Amino acid sequence: MPDERHDSEKVAGVLLSRGYRQVESPESASLVLYNTCSIREKAAQKVFSRLGEFRVKQNEGRIIGVLGCVAQQEGEDIFERAPWVSLVCGSASYRKLPELLAQVEAGNQRVTGLDTDTDETFETEMTRRDNPWRAYLTIIEGCDKACSYCVVPYTRGPERSRASDAILREVRQLAELGYSEVQLLGQTVNSYKDPTARGMRFSELLLAVADEPGIRRVRFTTSHPSDFTRDIVDAIDAQTKLCNHVHLPVQSGSTRVLRAMQRTYSREEYLEKIALIRSAMRPISITTDIIVGFPGETEEGLRETLSLLDAVQYDGIFSFKYSPRPHTPSLAMSDAISEEEKSRRLAMLQEKQREIQTRKHAALVGETFEILVSGKSRRENQWSGHTTCHRVINFSSQEPALLGKYVRVQVTGATPNCLVGEQAP
Numbered sequence: 001m002p003d004e005r006h007d008s009e010k011v012a013g014v015l016l017s018r019g020y021r022q023v024e025s026p027e028s029a030s031l032v033l034y035n036t037c038s039i040r041e042k043a044a045q046k047v048f049s050r051l052g053e054f055r056v057k058q059n060e061g062r063i064i065g066v067l068g069c070v071a072q073q074e075g076e077d078i079f080e081r082a083p084w085v086s087l088v089c090g091s092a093s094y095r096k097l098p099e100l101l102a103q104v105e106a107g108n109q110r111v112t113g114l115d116t117d118t119d120e121t122f123e124t125e126m127t128r129r130d131n132p133w134r135a136y137l138t139i140i141e142g143c144d145k146a147c148s149y150c151v152v153p154y155t156r157g158p159e160r161s162r163a164s165d166a167i168l169r170e171v172r173q174l175a176e177l178g179y180s181e182v183q184l185l186g187q188t189v190n191s192y193k194d195p196t197a198r199g200m201r202f203s204e205l206l207l208a209v210a211d212e213p214g215i216r217r218v219r220f221t222t223s224h225p226s227d228f229t230r231d232i233v234d235a236i237d238a239q240t241k242l243c244n245h246v247h248l249p250v251q252s253g254s255t256r257v258l259r260a261m262q263r264t265y266s267r268e269e270y271l272e273k274i275a276l277i278r279s280a281m282r283p284i285s286i287t288t289d290i291i292v293g294f295p296g297e298t299e300e301g302l303r304e305t306l307s308l309l310d311a312v313q314y315d316g317i318f319s320f321k322y323s324p325r326p327h328t329p330s331l332a333m334s335d336a337i338s339e340e341e342k343s344r345r346l347a348m349l350q351e352k353q354r355e356i357q358t359r360k361h362a363a364l365v366g367e368t369f370e371i372l373v374s375g376k377s378r379r380e381n382q383w384s385g386h387t388t389c390h391r392v393i394n395f396s397s398q399e400p401a402l403l404g405k406y407v408r409v410q411v412t413g414a415t416p417n418c419l420v421g422e423q424a425p
């Protein structure tokens with residue numbers, strides 16, 4: 001997910017600004033920071049086994065630190081289980097990393113940064129960005145929803161929106177640096193509430209970002225259905241720089257399961273949001289997240305999720321087997337579903353979506369899209385990039401240097417997962 005990747009960039013930015021230099025491999029590093037994410041996997045176990053490998057490095061005088069969700073979740077327990085670790089820091093405290101490192105360098109063996117409520121979270125001007133054309137920008141941190149399966153409210157703390165003027169200033173700087181696409185990030189990005197006197201709504205912020213000179217594409221993710229309002233669709237209709245793609249996680253097609261998940265909407269209410277998006281003048285592509293095998297999900301519950309795919313005709317889905325996470329309400333729920341059964345349900349879901357995508361993609365053959373070129377294949381004259389609706393197209397072109405450029409591509413073929421084409425004359 002972009003958020004975790006973005007976190008590593010933030011950390012790298014903070015360190016670079018303090019005179020640290022990035023090296024190719026952990027072997028040649030004098031400081032190893034292990035960034036972790038626990039949203040879906042049993043990450044903690046993996047982290048501890050990986051940390052075992054780092055033990056040797058500490059004997060060689062290296063500083064070992066753990067960052068991210070697992071750091072936040074396990075806290076000081078990490079020092080007990082892996083005493084060679086000397087720094088544990090959650091994502092809200094990255095700004096303090098240089099100070100925390102100074103403490104470690106001064107010989108302190110157990111340094112922590114575990115606050116979740118610091119208002120300094122966003123002040124990371126030095127963020128280093130990996131994709132040279134798309135800039136990621138967090139506009140809201142944390143989450144005030146309370147989905148029963150989700151560890152995020154615990155690891156990332158309550159929702160905090162960043163000031164609109166600071167966001168727009170950063171977008172301006174990014175555009176000056178040559179970025180033409182920005183992706184606004186947040187766990188519930190559309191719950192954004194401008195804390196300043198300007199009081200911008202999320203849709204107004206989108207339009208203001210698009211107005212910054214040099215910006216050609218604005219994306220945003222992840223939207224929460226309950227906060228998805230008509231003005232967002234109106235903004236996309238009014239301003240073509242706003243990408244016509246909405247990622248709107250549904251999680252389940254069964255109202256009963258949604259209630260157990262504490263998702264704050266029913267199947268019907270979700271479908272009303274879909275109807276709102278479909279009523280736009282521009283076709284807006286829609287993607288989603290789905291969890292199968294939530295405790296108590298019946299065969300009927302699964303059928304309702306499958307029929308939701310038929311009803312919505314998503315352009316893409318991310319699907320997951322339910323995984324019990326620490327500190328979540330659903331951890332204590334009975335009616336657990338076996339791993340085997342979860343796998344069966346996941347396969348059914350993915351097969352259904354494959355059929356839908358095969359059909360949808362086939363219908364696109366012959367159409368022409370503008371794409372931002374972001375990849376070059378090892379094969380000669382082969383490139384790839386995204387359409388504004390976030391479809392990937394692999395295409396051929398005789399032009400020599402296309403990376404970072406916008407070109408028109410005609411679709412000549414399709415598979416369930418991608419499109420192929422050639423540059424249009």
Ligand code: 5AD
Nearest residue numbers: 039149150249289290320321322323
């Ligand atoms: N088990 C499985 N999937 C999960 N997700 C979040 N928590 C869990 C969990 N405990 C999925 C949701 C969310 C996406 C980012 O990860 O679908 O939208």
Ligand code: SF4
Nearest residue numbers: 143145147150152187
């Ligand atoms: Fe987790 Fe729900 Fe918040 Fe998304 S909205 S981060 S799933 S609690």
